[in-house]
Amino acid sequence: MGKYDKLFEEITLGNKVTVKNRFMLAPMCDDSSDDGEVNDQQVAYLGLRSADVGIANTGYAYVNDSGIQIKGQISAAHDKNITGLSKLAYAMKRGGAKAILQLSHAGRDATGSHEYGNRVYAPSQVDFPWVHYDFSEMTEQDIQQVIQDYKQATRRAIQAGFDGIEIHNCNHDLLQQFFSSYSNRRTDQWGGSLEKRMAFPLAILKSVKEAAILENRNNFIIGWRISPEERHGQTVGYDVDEMVQQTKKVLNEGIDYLNLSLNIAAGYNNGKRPDYNAIPINHKKSFATIFRELAGNIPVYVGTNIFSADDALKASDSDEGVAGVYVGREMLIDPNFVNKIKKHEEEQIINTTTIEHLRDVKLPDGFVDNYADTDGSTRSVSYRNGIPLPGLD
Numbered sequence: 001m002g003k004y005d006k007l008f009e010e011i012t013l014g015n016k017v018t019v020k021n022r023f024m025l026a027p028m029c030d031d032s033s034d035d036g037e038v039n040d041q042q043v044a045y046l047g048l049r050s051a052d053v054g055i056a057n058t059g060y061a062y063v064n065d066s067g068i069q070i071k072g073q074i075s076a077a078h079d080k081n082i083t084g085l086s087k088l089a090y091a092m093k094r095g096g097a098k099a100i101l102q103l104s105h106a107g108r109d110a111t112g113s114h115e116y117g118n119r120v121y122a123p124s125q126v127d128f129p130w131v132h133y134d135f136s137e138m139t140e141q142d143i144q145q146v147i148q149d150y151k152q153a154t155r156r157a158i159q160a161g162f163d164g165i166e167i168h169n170c171n172h173d174l175l176q177q178f179f180s181s182y183s184n185r186r187t188d189q190w191g192g193s194l195e196k197r198m199a200f201p202l203a204i205l206k207s208v209k210e211a212a213i214l215e216n217r218n219n220f221i222i223g224w225r226i227s228p229e230e231r232h233g234q235t236v237g238y239d240v241d242e243m244v245q246q247t248k249k250v251l252n253e254g255i256d257y258l259n260l261s262l263n264i265a266a267g268y269n270n271g272k273r274p275d276y277n278a279i280p281i282n283h284k285k286s287f288a289t290i291f292r293e294l295a296g297n298i299p300v301y302v303g304t305n306i307f308s309a310d311d312a313l314k315a316s317d318s319d320e321g322v323a324g325v326y327v328g329r330e331m332l333i334d335p336n337f338v339n340k341i342k343k344h345e346e347e348q349i350i351n352t353t354t355i356e357h358l359r360d361v362k363l364p365d366g367f368v369d370n371y372a373d374t375d376g377s378t379r380s381v382s383y384r385n386g387i388p389l390p391g392l393d
C-alpha cells in the first residue's frame with residue numbers, strides 16, 4: 001500500500017458516475033479566448049492538464065453577453081460557440097477525465113461586458129465602491145432571461161460533448177450577489193429573507209437540471225461551487241451557517257458534487273490566507289469538514305495552496321464524506337503533478353517557475369501576459385484574488 005494510494009481511489013458522484021481518482025483540475029479561466037471563441041492554444045493547454053485528473057474543469061464560461069467578467073473568457077452564450085467548445089471537450093476527455101464546463105455570470109462585476117458596451121446589471125443598484133461604471137437593477141424579465149440562459153448554456157455544453165457543467169455560485173458572481181444581504185436589497189420574491197435570497201441560485205439549479213432532462217442525459221454531471229461565506233471585515237454578505245442552509249436545499253434538489261472555493265472566505269487559518277484547513281469564525285470544525293458532513297456521499301472538493309503530494313493527501317484526509325482535491329496554480333506550473341505522484345516521483349514535482357517555463361508548458365499567450373510586464377520581465381503577480389505563483393514574486 002503506497003502512501004498516496006488513497007488519492008487514486010475512484011470516486012462515485014451523486015449520479016453514480018465514477019471518476020478515476022480524487023483530483024480535480026481547479027477551474028481557472030485563462031482569459032485567452034478570441035471574443036469568447038475557444039482557440040487552439042486553449043485546447044492544448046487544457047488538454048495537457050486534464051489527462052491525469054478525475055475531473056477537469058474549464059473555469060468561467062459566460063452564459064450571456066452581460067455576464068463577462070473579463071475579456072477573453074470563454075463563451076457558452078451562443079450556438080456558434082459549440083464547435084470550439086467541442087474541441088475543448090474532446091481534448092479534456094482524451095485521457096479519461098470527466099470534462100466539466102464551468103458556467104458563470106459576473107452580474108455587477110461584468111467589467112468585460114461593460115468594455116464591450118453591453119448592458120451590465122445586478123440584483124440591486126448599490127453604490128459599490130469598486131464598480132466604476134453604470135449598471136441597472138435587474139427586472140423580473142432580466143431574471144427570467146438569465147435562468148433561461150443557464151439552461152441554453154447547459155444544452156450547448158451537452159451538445160459540445162462535455163460530461164457535465166459546474167455552476168459558479170461563488171467568488172462574488174451573480175448567484176452569490178443574490179444570496180448576499182450586502183449586495184441584494186430587493187423587496188420582491190428574489191430578496192429579503194434567507195429563503196428569498198437563495199431563490200435565484202436554486203432557480204438556476206432547476207433550470208440546468210431541466211436542460212439535462214430535455215437532452216436525455218441522466219448521467220450528465222451537475223457540479224456546484226460555493227464560497228462558504230462572504231465576509232469582508234465588518235461587511236457580512238452571508239455567514240457559513242446561512243450557506244449551510246442554502247447547501248441543504250441544493251443537496252435536496254440534487255447535485256453530483258460540491259466544490260468549495262476558499263480564497264474569498266475571510267480565513268481563520270492562523271493569520272494566513274484561507275485554504276483547506278481554514279475554520280470559520282465561531283466554529284470548531286473546518287469549512288471542509290462542515291460541508292463534507294453535510295454532503296454525506298456526495299463528494300466535496302477542497303483545495304487551495306496544494307503544491308505537494310503531502311498537501312494533497314492532507315486535504316483529502318477525512319473520516320467523513322467523500323473527499324476530492326482540486327489543484328489550481330500547481331497544475332499551471334507542473335501539468336504532470338498528478339502523474340508524478342502516481343508514479344512515486346513526487347520529488348520531481350516542479351514548484352517554481354519562470355515566464356519561459358510557463359510558455360514551455362503551453363500556457364496560452366494571453367495567460368502568460370498576465371504574468372509579465374510589458375517589457376517582458378516578471379513581476380509580483382497579483383492575478384486573480386491576489387494569489388501569486390511561486391517563483392514569480
Ligand SMILES: Cc1cc2nc3c(=O)[nH]c(=O)nc-3n(C[C@H](O)[C@H](O)[C@H](O)COP(=O)(O)O)c2cc1C
Nearest residue numbers: 026027028029059060304305306327328329330384
Ligand atoms: C489564474 C486563475 C484563474 C482562476 N479562475 C477561476 C475561475 O474561472 N473559476 C473559479 O471558480 N475559480 C477560479 N480561480 C480559483 C481557483 O479555482 C482556485 O480556487 C484557487 O486558485 C486556489 O487553488 P490553488 O491554490 O490550487 O491555486 C482561479 C484561480 C487562478 C489562479
